[in-house]
Amino acid sequence: MADKEAIEKMLDSQELDDREDMDGQNHPESILKSSKTMREIVVDDQKDSYSKILVPGSDREAFGSCPMIRDWANVGEYPSPLQATGNVSNFVSNHETVLVDIVAHKENETVSREFVRAGPREFIAFHPKTVKACIVTCGGLCPGLNTVVREIFFTLEKRYGVEEIYGIPYGYKGFHSKKLQIRKLTKRLVDTIHYKGGTFLGSSRGGHDTQLITDCIERYGFRHVYIIGGDGTHRGALKIYEEIRRRGLKVALVGVPKTIDNDVPLIDKSFGFDTAVEESQRAIRSAVVEAKSGIHGIGLVKLMGRHAGWICVYGTLSNRDVDICLVPEVPFELEGPRGLYQTIHDCIKAKGRCVIVVAEGAGMDHMQTGKEVERDPSGNVKLADIGLFLKAGINAWFSYNKIEVNLKYIDPTYMIRTVPPNGGDSLTCAILAQNAVHGAMAGFSGFSAGLINTHNVLIPIETLNNTKPKTIHEGSRMWQRVLDSTGQPSLRSH
Numbered sequence: 417m418a419d420k421e422a423i424e425k426m427l428d429s430q431e432l433d434d435r436e437d438m439d440g441q442n443h444p445e446s447i448l449k450s451s452k453t454m455r456e457i458v459v460d461d462q463k464d465s466y467s468k469i470l471v472p473g474s475d476r477e478a479f480g481s482c483p484m485i486r487d488w489a490n491v492g493e494y495p496s497p498l499q500a501t502g503n504v505s506n507f508v509s510n511h512e513t514v515l516v517d518i519v520a521h522k523e524n525e526t527v528s529r530e531f532v533r534a535g536p537r538e539f540i541a542f543h544p545k546t547v548k549a550c551i552v553t554c555g556g557l558c559p560g561l562n563t564v565v566r567e568i569f570f571t572l573e574k575r576y577g578v579e580e581i582y583g584i585p586y587g588y589k590g591f592h593s594k595k596l597q598i599r600k601l602t603k604r605l606v607d608t609i610h611y612k613g614g615t616f617l618g619s620s621r622g623g624h625d626t627q628l629i630t631d632c633i634e635r636y637g638f639r640h641v642y643i644i645g646g647d648g649t650h651r652g653a654l655k656i657y658e659e660i661r662r663r664g665l666k667v668a669l670v671g672v673p674k675t676i677d678n679d680v681p682l683i684d685k686s687f688g689f690d691t692a693v694e695e696s697q698r699a700i701r702s703a704v705v706e707a708k709s710g711i712h713g714i715g716l717v718k719l720m721g722r723h724a725g726w727i728c729v730y731g732t733l734s735n736r737d738v739d740i741c742l743v744p745e746v747p748f749e750l751e752g753p754r755g756l757y758q759t760i761h762d763c764i765k766a767k768g769r770c771v772i773v774v775a776e777g778a779g780m781d782h783m784q785t786g787k788e789v790e791r792d793p794s795g796n797v798k799l800a801d802i803g804l805f806l807k808a809g810i811n812a813w814f815s816y817n818k819i820e821v822n823l824k825y826i827d828p829t830y831m832i833r834t835v836p837p838n839g840g841d842s843l844t845c846a847i848l849a850q851n852a853v854h855g856a857m858a859g860f861s862g863f864s865a866g867l868i869n870t871h872n873v874l875i876p877i878e879t880l881n882n883t884k885p886k887t888i889h890e891g892s893r894m895w896q897r898v899l900d901s902t903g904q905p906s907l908r909s910h
């Protein structure tokens with residue numbers, strides 16, 4: 417039987433669970449059971465080559481649990497329509513968790529954080545016919561946004577039989593701006609959007625208003641709210657989630673973390689990052705070709721990375737012809753015998769050329785002194801252009817020292833985030849989106865879908881927001897790989 421037919425048949429046979437409209441806490445035991453206290457997973461206590469992993473079950477406020485709507489509103493319990501079309505062994509129990517800290521040492525006990533495992537549940541909290549869902553994309557662009565939107569749509573529509581799915585235009589503003597139109601999404605509208613870069617829904621910075629957004633959610637009767645965005649978006653999402661709880665609304669608020677900078681904490685990698693790195697190769701290769709072809713050629717490439725230099729690091733390590741990599745986390749000096757300019761000079765003397773990759777947030781201590789800080793509508797600090805600054809500084813230094821150089825500056829900033837996702841990122845987007853929907857259908861709320869240690873999890877947004885962004889550490893093996901590949905010195909006199 418076709419998926420759709422099987423789902424329809426199953427849904428038609430289901431009465432609306434009256435718990436959905438009841439007061440009181442009459443919840444199914446199967447879903448409710450709370451976890452034990454300190455749980456010990458002894459991987460193998462016979463062999464001392466295995467480690468003992470302790471999961472701190474007693475402190476499950478932050479880890480190992482995920483908020484559920486039934487904590488503040490009544491929801492029902494229905495057999496999942498996936499029972500009619502899927503393999504039942506694919507269902508995930510609410511008691512399954514994924515460990516975060518998996519590197520162990522046999523001499524020590526490893527205490528790991530854990531998150532609820534994502535995936536389809538055998539029983540769901542919403543009758544799909546009662547679900548009105550909306551999807552919004554916020555903040556900067558990232559390859560794969562459209563793929564996430566499309567997959568949320570099709571998972572809701574095809575797998576669960578949800579009929580009303582809406583697109584919120586241009587980010588948070590779209591919930592309340594009179595100039596913007598919320599529109600119903602259809603298969604025809606979203607069918608081919610994954611082949612394109614950008615976001616079909618539009619995006620924006622600024623415009624977050626917790627009360628107006630929650631009013632809109634209430635007015636439309638949205639039961640699922642899917643919010644795709646980065647750190648700023650998630651700060652905004654947490655406020656909406658708290659307001660939803662305060663008002664006692666039966667709403668699953670779900671995040672999908674997005675950022676080209678790859679600094680979202682806890683998760684393995686953010687979607688679109690690999691595509692951006694791949695796209696950065698075109699710019700870096702051009703810089704290498706230019707540097708190799710000119711007399712004392714210098715290729716300078718500026719890439720994105722406001723507070724974290726992951727694109728530069730991965731771009732550098734992929735290319736392997738880069739001589740100097742500059743990231744926001746690792747300060748460098750310009751002048752002096754170990755400074756940047758002298759290092760470029762040494763590199764040119766040794767190789768006849770020098771290729772430099774710089775993150776937009778690197779070297780800010782050289783530029784923003786004394787100036788008033790400018791902010792974008794979301795409150796992010798507007799950075800001065802380190803690429804242009806270095807271009808001018810390098811040219812001036814060599815000119816002063818009467819050494820001919822040919823510097824070519826390449827700034828592919830927006831080009832690397834506006835392309836469609838590559839194959840791997842497309843798959844990541846699809847799986848994240850599916851798990852966002854499975855989590856919402858199961859009645860979880862206030863979480864973001866993420867991949868940790870290659871396993872899909874539901875991360876409470878509060879935890880995500882309270883965890884430090886993932887940045888590069890100077891003492892790390894990753895930074896050491898950069899130093900090994902480039903051969904660059906510390907660029908500091910101390």
Ligand SMILES: Nc1ncnc2c1ncn2[C@@H]1O[C@H](COP(=O)(O)OP(=O)(O)O)[C@@H](O)[C@H]1O
Pocket residue numbers: 554555556587588589620621622623624645646647648649650651652653655674675793794795796
């Ligand atoms: N602290 C905050 N509280 C509420 N909303 C916020 C907050 N920070 C950012 N936002 C909102 O989140 C949206 C996206 O934020 P932004 O920083 O531009 O992008 P990103 O989510 O990619 O980091 C914007 O609409 C912005 O107004």
Ligand SMILES: O=P(O)(O)OC[C@H]1O[C@](O)(COP(=O)(O)O)[C@@H](O)[C@@H]1O
Pocket residue numbers: 555556557646647648674675676677720721722776792833
């Ligand atoms: O010009 P815009 O749209 O503000 O975007 C620039 C910023 O967006 C980013 O690509 C990603 O930022 P977000 O993840 O916060 O959206 C940064 O690297 C960059 O500084």
Ligand SMILES: [Mg+2]
Pocket residue numbers: 555646647648675
């Ligand atoms: Mg951000």
